Amino acid sequence: MQRVLSRQLPTHIGTPVRIAGWVHRRRLLKSVAFLILRDATGLAQVVVTDPATRAQVEQLTEESAVEVTGTPVAEPAAPAGVELTAPRVRLLGAPAVPPPFDLYRPTLTASLPTQLDHAAVALRHPTRAAALRISAAAVAGFRATLDGQGFTEVHTPKIVSSSTESGATVFALDYFGRPAYLAQSPQFYKQLMVGVLERVYEVGPVFRAEPHDTVRHLAQYTSLDAELGFVADHRDVMAVLRDTLAGMLGEVSVRAGAALAALGRTVPSVPAEIPALHFTEALAVAGAPDDEPDLAPAHERAVGEWAARQHGSDFVFVTGYPMAKRPFYTHPDPARPAYSNGFDLLFRGVELVTGGQRLHRYDDYLAALAARGEPVGAYAGYLDGFRHGMPPHGGFAIGLERLVARLVGATNVREVTAFPRDLHRLTP
Amino acid sequence: MQRVLSRQLPTHIGTPVRIAGWVHRRRLLKSVAFLILRDATGLAQVVVTDPATRAQVEQLTEESAVEVTGTPVAEPAAPAGVELTAPRVRLLGAPAVPPPFDLYRPTLTASLPTQLDHAAVALRHPTRAAALRISAAAVAGFRATLDGQGFTEVHTPKIVSSSTESGATVFALDYFGRPAYLAQSPQFYKQLMVGVLERVYEVGPVFRAEPHDTVRHLAQYTSLDAELGFVADHRDVMAVLRDTLAGMLGEVSVRAGAALAALGRTVPSVPAEIPALHFTEALAVAGAPDDEPDLAPAHERAVGEWAARQHGSDFVFVTGYPMAKRPFYTHPDPARPAYSNGFDLLFRGVELVTGGQRLHRYDDYLAALAARGEPVGAYAGYLDGFRHGMPPHGGFAIGLERLVARLVGATNVREVTAFPRDLHRLTP
Numbered sequence: 001m002q003r004v005l006s007r008q009l010p011t012h013i014g015t016p017v018r019i020a021g022w023v024h025r026r027r028l029l030k031s032v033a034f035l036i037l038r039d040a041t042g043l044a045q046v047v048v049t050d051p052a053t054r055a056q057v058e059q060l061t062e063e064s065a066v067e068v069t070g071t072p073v074a075e076p077a078a079p080a081g082v083e084l085t086a087p088r089v090r091l092l093g094a095p096a097v098p099p100p101f102d103l104y105r106p107t108l109t110a111s112l113p114t115q116l117d118h119a120a121v122a123l124r125h126p127t128r129a130a131a132l133r134i135s136a137a138a139v140a141g142f143r144a145t146l147d148g149q150g151f152t153e154v155h156t157p158k159i160v161s162s163s164t165e166s167g168a169t170v171f172a173l174d175y176f177g178r179p180a181y182l183a184q185s186p187q188f189y190k191q192l193m194v195g196v197l198e199r200v201y202e203v204g205p206v207f208r209a210e211p212h213d214t215v216r217h218l219a220q221y222t223s224l225d226a227e228l229g230f231v232a233d234h235r236d237v238m239a240v241l242r243d244t245l246a247g248m249l250g251e252v253s254v255r256a257g258a259a260l261a262a263l264g265r266t267v268p269s270v271p272a273e274i275p276a277l278h279f280t281e282a283l284a285v286a287g288a289p290d291d292e293p294d295l296a297p298a299h300e301r302a303v304g305e306w307a308a309r310q311h312g313s314d315f316v317f318v319t320g321y322p323m324a325k326r327p328f329y330t331h332p333d334p335a336r337p338a339y340s341n342g343f344d345l346l347f348r349g350v351e352l353v354t355g356g357q358r359l360h361r362y363d364d365y366l367a368a369l370a371a372r373g374e375p376v377g378a379y380a381g382y383l384d385g386f387r388h389g390m391p392p393h394g395g396f397a398i399g400l401e402r403l404v405a406r407l408v409g410a411t412n413v414r415e416v417t418a419f420p421r422d423l424h425r426l427t428p
Numbered sequence: 429m430q431r432v433l434s435r436q437l438p439t440h441i442g443t444p445v446r447i448a449g450w451v452h453r454r455r456l457l458k459s460v461a462f463l464i465l466r467d468a469t470g471l472a473q474v475v476v477t478d479p480a481t482r483a484q485v486e487q488l489t490e491e492s493a494v495e496v497t498g499t500p501v502a503e504p505a506a507p508a509g510v511e512l513t514a515p516r517v518r519l520l521g522a523p524a525v526p527p528p529f530d531l532y533r534p535t536l537t538a539s540l541p542t543q544l545d546h547a548a549v550a551l552r553h554p555t556r557a558a559a560l561r562i563s564a565a566a567v568a569g570f571r572a573t574l575d576g577q578g579f580t581e582v583h584t585p586k587i588v589s590s591s592t593e594s595g596a597t598v599f600a601l602d603y604f605g606r607p608a609y610l611a612q613s614p615q616f617y618k619q620l621m622v623g624v625l626e627r628v629y630e631v632g633p634v635f636r637a638e639p640h641d642t643v644r645h646l647a648q649y650t651s652l653d654a655e656l657g658f659v660a661d662h663r664d665v666m667a668v669l670r671d672t673l674a675g676m677l678g679e680v681s682v683r684a685g686a687a688l689a690a691l692g693r694t695v696p697s698v699p700a701e702i703p704a705l706h707f708t709e710a711l712a713v714a715g716a717p718d719d720e721p722d723l724a725p726a727h728e729r730a731v732g733e734w735a736a737r738q739h740g741s742d743f744v745f746v747t748g749y750p751m752a753k754r755p756f757y758t759h760p761d762p763a764r765p766a767y768s769n770g771f772d773l774l775f776r777g778v779e780l781v782t783g784g785q786r787l788h789r790y791d792d793y794l795a796a797l798a799a800r801g802e803p804v805g806a807y808a809g810y811l812d813g814f815r816h817g818m819p820p821h822g823g824f825a826i827g828l829e830r831l832v833a834r835l836v837g838a839t840n841v842r843e844v845t846a847f848p849r850d851l852h853r854l855t856p
Contacts, residue, residue: 385548
């Protein structure tokens, strides 16, 4: 008998079926017992009246993997309006040792460290699993949008000979007797691949050895990187980012709408054109002095409120950040060289994505590094590619866990990461 | 004026357009000059008769990034039957330093080490770029097939506290003062995620510190991993693998058919049911003694010939490898416990994919590790998940670079890898 998923039960009323999953909960009443089975698509209620089967169900433990054959009948009070009657239950594998917290309660009451210590079971809780499904849907939308705009997926080295942007926060490793580092970002490689494929993206792990024990930092996170050539300036990049974000959120609705609804969240809407403020305008909107070198969190909140008030938008671009605050590969604004062609995208007043136009001339790289007192040698392999004809280009990077945390309303990125790595955590 | 791609030129005959790309080649004849421009979609021929523009084109170097405005006219002898006339040429960025090898010749004549030393330019050669496009298409097909079969994409840790399968071939790193390792595979994590999402896949880097200097080994490669729960045995896994492979090759045809054709290759066809031989049958087919513990390359070739001869198939499964030759997490054949529920998929007589059913009972893991004299402690965080109810499950892993090398007929996996990492190579 072919297995049926819990979600499919309403279309099998009256016909014997086989379902399989985990013992989510049991309710042992006097005249009847209920077994709630959980599978990848939801919950199914099984009604047990037969004494032998009841004795078997009484022996079961929560989280044991089981299969149940029985006949679905309509029952308005059951999940999806159907319950399985006259069941036969078979244990798959060994009886489960009950987990250290109850997975059947609406929320996980265990502390986050306890959940993370027992991630393999904690993630089974529907709220935790929902975040993983939303994450997968967002990534699918990222790829689908960029595939549709002529981008090609690439896979770049995660072991590199020098740090990407600064030496302070990299993991060092022994590479066949030579010093090497884990890549902090695919920045240089995606730029070089613009010279090959014009438009590229990569979804992959990046590594930051930052000794920050905060709700926002992970030692490994998933970076969604895109880079495109033959741009006029950063505004072409912003247009692709706008479409990408809309595609990601659209795919979350399509693929993970139920997961989002289970968390009581809705998908924010992305305007056809996201409002944009120049950095100097953003300072004015925030009531900050016009010589501030960067936006403080309070300024970002003020800009977010401006976008909501003036444009009804949850999103707002800030462009033209001062060059001094951006990485050395950032392209300056030709009209105002102290300001950059770099941008941040804010979501409800907090930075969500960073991007911009990059330098594309070899000599400009040499000058930028010299101006910062950085040695050219560490970047030699990267810079060499720029000697052989690179078009104007730019791109952006989205931190997947931070994005998903914002979508589901999690305060800690660890809540939306399957097996987080941080300053203190290397297992499980 | 909106940019037009070279591939789109035939639909713009007679209307002025703007194209952009790299100077692929120049031909300076007496009365006319030709500039061949390369963009992401192919080549475009530009005809130059105007003396000022000709002088400009004479100054250009190959690989410089340029944009050209002009009017497309039909010309049967030109690429795609069209050429751009009355052009105006504008240099984008700086003139290119000519690369150390000619990119416009049909094949790259530079040695592979030279190509790899200058990967950022070598990859621009249409044959090298074609392999990257085929690779991206294959991965897209992997995901699309599994998405359609209820799988969810996951992202798992690449920094782990102990080695996955054996301690000999891992990269060690310093993790905030503690010893840690780069993950050799997502094996344990994908298994644990079966307990959460039932069916999962991951596309990501894996790391092997193997000191092998061969045409098949990379220190980092892209692994396409899938794992599914509630299987009867390994045959359910083989069925998913068959569909996945067909989906991957189908997507290569759809998305990268031109790239494959440019390399003179065709996509092999995957039979609706891939023929399968038990290990003991495979030995007999190969004429090997029936006490051989494994298949030698000559045996695999013989099995491949058998599949072609008897079934007209490029693909063949070998099932039931002896347990002694498979990893400790492999599930034995209940009827013949010396043989496993593990399989290899051979393509034209060479192993392409490995997979199988895994152990799912905690006690079976303890027994398997004890039988191999391996300490349980190193696997504690992994094994704990198996105490809390795991269904029968299995999966497979496809090495992306090896698959693409086979598809394009490359003898060395480095030919199809953007920036390979190996025993000797850490840059670019």
